[in-house]
Amino acid sequence: MSDAVVVDKVTKVFNQGRPDEVVALSDVDLVVPSGSLISLIGPSGCGKSTLLRLIGDLITPTSGTVSVAGKDADTARRQQEYGIAFQQAGLFEWRTVVRNVELPLELRGMSRADRRSRALEMLSLVGLSDFAGHYPAQLSGGMQQRVAIARALAVQPPLLLMDEPFGALDEMTRERLQSELLGICAKTGTSTVFVTHSISEAVFLSNRVVVMSPRPGRIVTAVDVDLPVRDDTVRQSEKYFEYVTAVRRALRGVPQKSPL
């Protein structure tokens, strides 16, 4: 089985050749094995969102290649190989919840009955079956975010791209959604690239935490996380805290042994 995402020596420069030129990413390599969840973490400006957008072909790399499911990123996007969720739910306020989830299916040309049943199935997955007929403005932020996740999952993509999807939520909702996300990914076998700036979130969710540093954005190190189970008790476990510490050290740029 090929890897879900392969990023090979990618550099991204914005406004190249102009005075406001910014090197957002420099020589980045990343591999996301199928079925795994990879977190990108780093301070703001480290290019983690840029990397996610490159994988999604929302922007194109200045040099280097991105392949998704063995295809180039443009082809993968056209074939809807991935679903995406942003920090803002970004629901269409004029559509009911269920019709928001139907949107990607509609654009794929799925029949009305099929997309309705699929959308309802996705809504029950995120626990919002009762709100199918509501409008987004009637839902709380956490519920909207769950709708956005249902929408991202609707096409049953092999890959899920998430850009701080829980960033705007309160701690309790966030922890619940994290568990829900893990459940969904396990059930559907989806590979995930997850951008976050929360260390605990990254450790709890990921098989591997990729630590990035800014100016220019690059990958500093990666911490493999191997937790036996991922439920609320693991959040208190010693192993979990060890991983959190490891990621925190990497983020601070403190090597295990200081050279000075």
Next chain:
Amino acid sequence: MRRVLLVLAGIAIFAVLWEGYKLVGSPDGTVIFGVRVLPRADDLSMPHLWTIAERLGRPEIAGGRPVGLVVLQACAFTFGITAVGFVIGALVGLVLAVVMQRFRLAERGLLPYVILSQTVPLVALAPLVAGWSGNLSFGPYPWQDWMTVSLIAAYLAFFPVAVGMLRGLQSPAASGVELMRSYAAGWWRTLVKLRFPAALPYLFPALRLAGAAAVVGAVVGEISTGTRGGVGRLIIEYAREATSDPAKVYTAMLGAALLGLVVAGTVGLLEIPLMRHRRHVEVVTL
């Protein structure tokens, strides 16, 4: 029910102000340093409301039809002209907005002219349009006078739609546009599924403005091109009789106001089926 009461209250307040001023105001108006700051309150300038109401029921000229009926008919005629002008203007405005959204160059090139178009005085423009269009014909159908008036109405109506709609089409957040891109949706599908629905809250106020502008365009257009049959013409005709029959001109103005209300109401009706999601606002928190 409550709305009906509010409307009635509005009318009542207006009547009280009108008659109240007639009661206390000086018949010659109030003049300060040679400038009349308050209008004359005599029966010639401000007839009693009941005189106007009663005038509606009496014949236009001896043996003719009642004024009320004539005014209503004229309003219906002008309403038709306004409607045609409004539809043309709205369509032109929509197309312009879509073109300007699609091509940045078109926005920079067109928008100044769109704005410039509205600074040309209408009264100067109307005879020109009448002159140009005089020789036109659609196959066997010659150009009609009312078409000139509709064109003038359209000329005023397209502007708010073009500007409002452009703003609306540009309103979706970058995340929405990126989402559509992630679905491999092209420009057209992004327009239909995202930009157009997102523009509706901008479109409806623009349409209301366009409706009001079309009424003004039609009334002024009728007057300045001398088109017969509409309420604009009626205002001019009745105004000539203002010294002998002051209530009569007010009946025509009442008609023009009614026309404006009907147009605004009709445009408002368009909104109801399309803005359903705006009506539910109660937020569920779970």
